[in-house]
Amino acid sequence: MKEDxxxxxxxxxxxxxxxVAGALVFAFALVPLYDVICAVTGLNxxxxxxxxxxxxxxxxxxxxxxxxxxxxxxxxxxxxxxPLENSVKVHPGQxxxxxxxxxxxxxxxxxxxxxxxxxxxxxxxxxKKIECFCFVKQTLKPGEVKKLPLRxxxxxxxxxxxxxxxxxxxxxxxxx
Amino acid sequence: MSTTTVAHxxxxxxxxxxxxxxxxTTNHKDIGTMYLTFSLIMFLVGGSMILGIRAELFxxxxxxxxxxxxxxxIGVHALIMIFAALxxxxxxxxxxxxxxxxxxxxxxxxxxxxxxxWILPPSAILLTLPFTLALFGVGxxxxxxxxxxxxxxxxxxxxxxxxxxxxxxxxxxxxVLGSINIIVTIYNMRAPGMTLMKMPMFAWGWLITAFLLIxxxxxxxxxxTMLLTDRHFGTHFFDAAGGGDPIMFQHLFWFFGxxxxxxxxxxVWGFIPQILQTFSRKPMYGYKAQVYSLWAIGALAxxxxxxxxxxxxxxxxxxxxxxxxxxxxSLPLAVLFYCWIRTMWKGSMSFETPxxxxxxxxxxxxxxxxxxxxxxDVAADAQYHNSYFVVAHFHYTLFAGGIMGIMAGVYYWLPxxxxxxxxxxxxxxxxxxxxxxxxxxxxxxxxxGLAGMPRxxxxxxxxxxxxxMISSIGAFVLGLSQxxxxxxxxxxxxxxxxxxxxxxxxxxxxxxxxPSPPPYHSFTEQPVVK
Numbered sequence: 001m002k003e004d005x006x007x008x009x010x011x012x013x014x015x016x017x018x019x020v021a022g023a024l025v026f027a028f029a030l031v032p033l034y035d036v037i038c039a040v041t042g043l044n045x046x047x048x049x050x051x052x053x054x055x056x057x058x059x060x061x062x063x064x065x066x067x068x069x070x071x072x073x074x075x076x077x078x079x080x081x082x083p084l085e086n087s088v089k090v091h092p093g094q095x096x097x098x099x100x101x102x103x104x105x106x107x108x109x110x111x112x113x114x115x116x117x118x119x120x121x122x123x124x125x126x127x128k129k130i131e132c133f134c135f136v137k138q139t140l141k142p143g144e145v146k147k148l149p150l151r152x153x154x155x156x157x158x159x160x161x162x163x164x165x166x167x168x169x170x171x172x173x174x175x176x
Numbered sequence: 177m178s179t180t181t182v183a184h185x186x187x188x189x190x191x192x193x194x195x196x197x198x199x200x201t202t203n204h205k206d207i208g209t210m211y212l213t214f215s216l217i218m219f220l221v222g223g224s225m226i227l228g229i230r231a232e233l234f235x236x237x238x239x240x241x242x243x244x245x246x247x248x249x250i251g252v253h254a255l256i257m258i259f260a261a262l263x264x265x266x267x268x269x270x271x272x273x274x275x276x277x278x279x280x281x282x283x284x285x286x287x288x289x290x291x292x293x294w295i296l297p298p299s300a301i302l303l304t305l306p307f308t309l310a311l312f313g314v315g316x317x318x319x320x321x322x323x324x325x326x327x328x329x330x331x332x333x334x335x336x337x338x339x340x341x342x343x344x345x346x347x348x349x350x351x352v353l354g355s356i357n358i359i360v361t362i363y364n365m366r367a368p369g370m371t372l373m374k375m376p377m378f379a380w381g382w383l384i385t386a387f388l389l390i391x392x393x394x395x396x397x398x399x400x401t402m403l404l405t406d407r408h409f410g411t412h413f414f415d416a417a418g419g420g421d422p423i424m425f426q427h428l429f430w431f432f433g434x435x436x437x438x439x440x441x442x443x444v445w446g447f448i449p450q451i452l453q454t455f456s457r458k459p460m461y462g463y464k465a466q467v468y469s470l471w472a473i474g475a476l477a478x479x480x481x482x483x484x485x486x487x488x489x490x491x492x493x494x495x496x497x498x499x500x501x502x503x504x505x506s507l508p509l510a511v512l513f514y515c516w517i518r519t520m521w522k523g524s525m526s527f528e529t530p531x532x533x534x535x536x537x538x539x540x541x542x543x544x545x546x547x548x549x550x551x552x553d554v555a556a557d558a559q560y561h562n563s564y565f566v567v568a569h570f571h572y573t574l575f576a577g578g579i580m581g582i583m584a585g586v587y588y589w590l591p592x593x594x595x596x597x598x599x600x601x602x603x604x605x606x607x608x609x610x611x612x613x614x615x616x617x618x619x620x621x622x623x624x625g626l627a628g629m630p631r632x633x634x635x636x637x638x639x640x641x642x643x644x645m646i647s648s649i650g651a652f653v654l655g656l657s658q659x660x661x662x663x664x665x666x667x668x669x670x671x672x673x674x675x676x677x678x679x680x681x682x683x684x685x686x687x688x689x690x691p692s693p694p695p696y697h698s699f700t701e702q703p704v705v706k
Contacts, residue, residue, distance in 0.1 A: 005365075024397065
């Protein structure tokens with residue numbers, strides 16, 4: 001009787017430990033899962049991190065979308081960083097180039113990595129970059145000023161109710 | 177041991193005495209007592225911390241402390257109250273009362289039980305040690321991020337964050353061990369004839385709590401481990417520069433954090449109906465409805481987490497989902513409230529201290545629930561988020577709904593545990609002081625919150641001065657009234673009027689069939705439930 005009880009207890013403990021282990025695995029599985037969900041739904045405004053290779057041939061000139069640019073520099077990176085134009089009006093499918101400018105205000109060579117984010121989130125998958133300074137990390141010599149180009153287009157299947165989208169870049173300090 | 181010596185079992189038991197008895201004990205009553213004592217001590221420690229905060233907030237401007245120390249007090253207060261006061265109190269009751277209520281001789285895994293408790297004191301020390309270290313010039317004090325550990329602040333913080341991370345690991349291990357023990361005890365150790373649907377409600381409340389704990393504590397452990405590797409080992413889980421995302425931490429944290437709210441409350445929802453039926457002298461209303469509601473709340477608890485950060489940015493469909501699912505929790509909770517009130521309805525009620533605390537609990541916890549419904553509204557939350565309204569709301573749920581419920585349980589079971597009646601007059605005085613000063617403390621916080629006073633800031637605009645002064649006065653009365661509680665418990669443990677076996681006239685359940693206090697080993701012969 002007592003041994004039966006102990007065996008039953010042991011079996012249940014093993015099952016419960018599996019639940020605990022499963023929950024721990026689930027916690028770490030949420031990391032890639034989170035990225036996948038965000039990539040599929042565009043939830044946190046992430047854009048393509050490598051160059052878009054297919055450029056559209058058709059420009060939808062019946063629609064016009066405003067793209068705004070904002071920039072920020074995270075603590076620990078002694079740079080000035082701003083877009084040369086605050087916003088542009090583009091037609092979906094039209095390839096546009098805009099310039100940002102970064103200046104290293106410190107007396108050492110520093111590298112930075114720009115991280116983009118698009119609002120509203122549902123538009124983020126439709127802002128396609130052909131060329132971007134954010135694809136690689138940027139290194140500036142002391143006092144150097146650099147023009148940073150961005151070539152992008154808005155894909156034609158952008159949801160009809162989006163008339164304005166905001167592209168934000170934050171420059172983070174990066175390892176040399 | 178032969179049957180003839182059973183009566184002398186206690187006296188002849190060869191367990192160690194003194195400190196070794198407590199260090200090595202595997203007896204559920206000893207461990208329960210240790211959990212409850214630890215909880216009471218930490219309740220006073222966490223309470224003193226917040227009195228420091230209320231003293232600083234007594235007037236606008238910075239008087240007593242610098243903002244860093246203020247932030248540290250706030251975060252450690254929350255961690256202590258949640259992990260070291262409320263959760264151990266509920267586990268203490270589970271240890272003491274579950275075996276008695278379900279007719280088991282002890283918990284299923286006594287050694288694990290001992291270990292589960294003795295992890296707690298070191299983790300409490302880990303949590304508070306950085307305060308002392310800072311006095312000696314080591315580090316810059318305790319965790320200063322608030323109990324939520326949000327990055328990037330927690331990635332940049334000092335050694336206090338590391339201490340808190342390890343403390344959370346230990347506290348988590350302790351709760352997981354306790355939960356496994358409770359589930360096994362409930363599943364395998366019930367008296368013959370006690371089916372699941374005949375179990376006392378407290379066992380149901382704890383069973384669901386234990387399942388929530390083993391499913392969500394590992395997620396918190398994972399999240400803070402990622403934080404630790406982000407801080408020291410160059411990973412980028414929450415660092416946008418390396419492709420991570422700080423918002424992901426909020427998802428991980430609240431995936432644990434919201435069920436945690438119900439983890440704190442479900443054990444209370446378990447024994448509150450038992451207290452109600454005792455002092456209403458009629459059986460509890462809607463046993464099945466209550467059990468199903470507890471399960472419904474337990475299930476909903478794990479799918480509503482993102483309402484804690486509506487303002488962090490989410491697409492509208494996600495906002496709507498989290499809003500409606502959160503509001504849906506009020507339905508099973510309304511069923512519970514209905515059953516509690518209906519249990520009292522036309523009962524022959526008397527108002528001893530446990531019943532006073534229970535009735536006060538229903539009203540105050542009701543306010544906590546209703547203000548939660550307001551916060552769940554996405555449109556309203558944009559105004560209320562991170563304001564003192566939130567602080568007032570969750571103190572109505574966690575102080576009134578949690579701690580005052582635990583106090584009801586303490587007064588209810590104290591005569592059973594100690595064998596003596598507590599001082600009823602002092603108990604009633606403690607209730608009225610607590611209930612009134614609690615409201616004096618937190619009602620003004622609803623007002624200043626609505627007017628826009630942000631939480632976790634050591635200074636405030638002049639127009640909030642009067643309400644903050646009232647709130648601080650209330651907090652000091654509330655804090656000092658708890659000394660009555662401590663005095664009452666200690667003097668009851670030392671002596672007093674002898675309690676009968678049944679203690680309360682209307683008390684029902686197996687624990688009331690045993691002598692008060694119950695013998696060191698109870699139900700060695702399991703009772704049969706018809």
